[in-house]
Amino acid sequence: MNDPLRPPGVPEPEFQQALAAFRSIVGQNAVLARDDAAQPYLDPFAPGDAHAYEASAIVMVSNVEQLRAVLGVANRYGVPLWSVSTGRNFAYGGAAPRLKGSVVLDLQRMNRVIEINETLGYALVEPGVSYYDLYRALQSQGVRLWLDPPAAGWGSVIGNTLERGFGTTPYGDHAAMQCGMEVMLANGEIIRTGMGAMNGNQDWQVFKAGFGPSYDAMFMQSNFGIVTKLGIWLMPKPEGYMLCRYQFKHDADLESIVETLRPLKLDDTIQSNAVIESAVRWAAGVSTRKQWYDGPGAIPDGAIETMTRKLGIGRWNLRFCLYGPEALVKARRDVIHQRFSSIADSELMESPYTDANVEPKGGGDRSQVGIPNLDAFNLLNWRGGSGAHIDFSPVCAPLGRDAVRQYRMISDRAAHYGFDYYGGFTAGPRSMHHIFAAIFNRDDPAQARDAGELLKTLINDFGAAGYGQYRTHLAFMDLAASQYDFNNHALMRMSERIKEALDPNGILSPGKQGIWPRKTKERN
Amino acid sequence: MKTSRRDFLATASLAAAYVPMSWPAQTMLRSPMLSSEQVAPGHALTIVFDEHLADSRAFALRSRTMGARIVPLGNDIGVLWFERLMPLASSPGNTIVGLTTHANAFLLTRFAQGIGLRVAQRAAGAHAGPDMLVMWQLVANGARSCS
Numbered sequence: 001m002n003d004p005l006r007p008p009g010v011p012e013p014e015f016q017q018a019l020a021a022f023r024s025i026v027g028q029n030a031v032l033a034r035d036d037a038a039q040p041y042l043d044p045f046a047p048g049d050a051h052a053y054e055a056s057a058i059v060m061v062s063n064v065e066q067l068r069a070v071l072g073v074a075n076r077y078g079v080p081l082w083s084v085s086t087g088r089n090f091a092y093g094g095a096a097p098r099l100k101g102s103v104v105l106d107l108q109r110m111n112r113v114i115e116i117n118e119t120l121g122y123a124l125v126e127p128g129v130s131y132y133d134l135y136r137a138l139q140s141q142g143v144r145l146w147l148d149p150p151a152a153g154w155g156s157v158i159g160n161t162l163e164r165g166f167g168t169t170p171y172g173d174h175a176a177m178q179c180g181m182e183v184m185l186a187n188g189e190i191i192r193t194g195m196g197a198m199n200g201n202q203d204w205q206v207f208k209a210g211f212g213p214s215y216d217a218m219f220m221q222s223n224f225g226i227v228t229k230l231g232i233w234l235m236p237k238p239e240g241y242m243l244c245r246y247q248f249k250h251d252a253d254l255e256s257i258v259e260t261l262r263p264l265k266l267d268d269t270i271q272s273n274a275v276i277e278s279a280v281r282w283a284a285g286v287s288t289r290k291q292w293y294d295g296p297g298a299i300p301d302g303a304i305e306t307m308t309r310k311l312g313i314g315r316w317n318l319r320f321c322l323y324g325p326e327a328l329v330k331a332r333r334d335v336i337h338q339r340f341s342s343i344a345d346s347e348l349m350e351s352p353y354t355d356a357n358v359e360p361k362g363g364g365d366r367s368q369v370g371i372p373n374l375d376a377f378n379l380l381n382w383r384g385g386s387g388a389h390i391d392f393s394p395v396c397a398p399l400g401r402d403a404v405r406q407y408r409m410i411s412d413r414a415a416h417y418g419f420d421y422y423g424g425f426t427a428g429p430r431s432m433h434h435i436f437a438a439i440f441n442r443d444d445p446a447q448a449r450d451a452g453e454l455l456k457t458l459i460n461d462f463g464a465a466g467y468g469q470y471r472t473h474l475a476f477m478d479l480a481a482s483q484y485d486f487n488n489h490a491l492m493r494m495s496e497r498i499k500e501a502l503d504p505n506g507i508l509s510p511g512k513q514g515i516w517p518r519k520t521k522e523r524n
Numbered sequence: 525m526k527t528s529r530r531d532f533l534a535t536a537s538l539a540a541a542y543v544p545m546s547w548p549a550q551t552m553l554r555s556p557m558l559s560s561e562q563v564a565p566g567h568a569l570t571i572v573f574d575e576h577l578a579d580s581r582a583f584a585l586r587s588r589t590m591g592a593r594i595v596p597l598g599n600d601i602g603v604l605w606f607e608r609l610m611p612l613a614s615s616p617g618n619t620i621v622g623l624t625t626h627a628n629a630f631l632l633t634r635f636a637q638g639i640g641l642r643v644a645q646r647a648a649g650a651h652a653g654p655d656m657l658v659m660w661q662l663v664a665n666g667a668r669s670c671s
Contacts, residue, residue, distance in 0.1 A: 040637045044630070044634075086638075088634075108638070132602050132606060136606065153602055154602060154631075154634075154635070361599055363600075366600075371600075372602060373600050373602060374600075374601050374602050374631055377627045377628075377630065377631055378627050379627075380625075380626055380627035380630060381625050381626055381627045384656060385626070385656065386626060387626055387627065387630075
């Protein structure tokens with residue numbers, strides 16, 4: 001029998017003392033250790049052995065006082081903590097820690113919606129508040145504000161914002177919509193950013209900067225502190241909306257789509273984030289792969305043509321939403337229709353102008369009117385078996401040539417490894433998130449291994465071409481971080497200096513985004 | 525009499541929910557738990573089904589004839605969880621069983637684990653292919669585990 005897992009460098013007696021101390025702080029039932037306690041925290045979509053990122057224990061805190069005490073214990077015994085809000089970061093590692101043997105610090109019990117301000121359009125929440133929770137709070141209070149849900153609406157508002165997630169309303173850039181944080185540093189000290197640094201100030205959630213340096217972004221995708229409260233701006237509910245969907249018949253249309261879309265996003269004619277989806281991505285939401293192709297390798301072009309024809313979709317599909325008074329919405333619609341009609345064989349469709357109180361049915365449509373949902377998970381059924389996916393997420397300028405280049409680079413490599421191009425671009429004004437999901441059957445070790453190999457290859461390919469990712473799976477954090485190599489990785493050296501200054505014992509999320517504490521690096 | 529795949533799935537799933545038995549050899553065993561964790565005596569059985577899938581509908585209809593409450597997945601599985609299944613699962617005397625796609629089984633499994641429920645599941649079909657449905661059962665014993 002294997003020895004029970006424990007944090008690297010922490011002897012068993014000390015680890016047991018740490019666990020006993022954790023129990024005295026949060027209660028017996030809020031510390032999970034031994035047996036299969038960490039099982040639910042394993043990555044269900046691991047591209048390989050999920051146990052390579054297994055936690056040694058779980059500690060669930062309910063408030064900042066418990067959190068401070070837990071950090072004190074972790075500092076005393078040198079126990080690394082991997083903080084998760086609700087642990088739903090699927091495709092990027094879920095709730096699993098980067099460093100095997102870390103203790104997962106689960107914040108889901110800190111789940112208060114502290115404030116919803118309808119007048120100024122914001123909410124202040126704790127880490128355990130999911131998009132569903134916030135949506136239900138808005139609904140139950142009859143507040144005329146919309147949130148912006150990410151593709152998976154069960155995630156934490158704070159967790160997704162700190163990971164710089166995105167959605168498809170005009171408030172789709174979640175990090176940009178953040179205003180004001182409360183952060184606990186590794187030494188237990190609480191700070192508030194921006195106007196929150198001033199006692200008695202009421203502007204914490206309306207003015208980001210405050211006075212002097214601004215640090216909010218420093219706590220995103222980092223391991224410099226634990227965010228315990230976060231302000232998020234919410235969209236005033238419009239009078240009505242119009243869902244628009246365009247189909248483009250040809251694979252070669254991508255360049256024209258992006259070139260046509262960019263100016264419309266830059267001047268805000270299209271208010272929402274716009275989503276360009278490949279045929280497979282659309283089809284995976286409504287069908288399974290076997291209906292179109294059941295052979296080896298990537299789905300062939302001929303099968304895609306048949307699939308698009310029978311499903312009534314395009315090789316590329318563009319969706320966005322317009323909001324506001326009917327006259328304004330229709331004026332925007334007319335301009336957009338006119339621009340896109342220049343693309344040969346394009347089919348331009350829109351839903352009727354709809355009162356904002358009327359909910360659409362489909363998941364993608366619901367997301368565009370601020371309703372969280374989970375329809376994106378239909379992709380798990382695409383390939384059959386125990387479907388899983390890991391995502392490759394490069395940033396792409398909204399230029400047709402870059403979009404086509406990235407699409408070709410990914411689809412060629414994916415085909416080499418036997419994967420379909422399940423991808424798309426979510427376009428903001430000046431950048432696009434290009435998301436490709438390598439879908440695999442996790443019960444098939446060869447497929448899982450190939451998915452991992454594909455991701456590694458893509459990160460290297462894209463790095464060589466000058467493209468970086470905005471987010472990545474645990475298994476590739478070091479590799480993705482290493483692509484950011486200006487001046488011999490000067491930015492990472494600065495991150496490591498900040499880490500050393502704020503967290504000298506290296507207890508907070510070691511390895512997050514490739515940032516390792518000095519003591520861990522020295523030990524390894 | 526020839527038994528169709530749909531009849532077979534409905535019968536086998538229902539039997540697994542009610543009666544201690546081993547699954548037929550041609551079903552692919554994903555977890556050893558389900559066969560030994562049937563509905564406890566006195567428990568109310570709720571069947572979650574996918575109204576878009578004939579096999580799942582058939583399972584639900586047969587379950588209803590045996591007194592089970594049936595609940596369609598509906599338009600939003602998150603709403604279903606928060607408004608119907610979580611309150612049921614959190615109160616004693618309820619067993620919740622479903623026959624759904626892998627994706628929906630994954631989602632409900634994760635929701636259930638989030639409130640400390642144990643989940644048993646297995647593939648319900650001869651092949652672990654695209655047509656595979658998953659039978660799952662939520663076990664409210666306060667212990668966390670995962671199949």
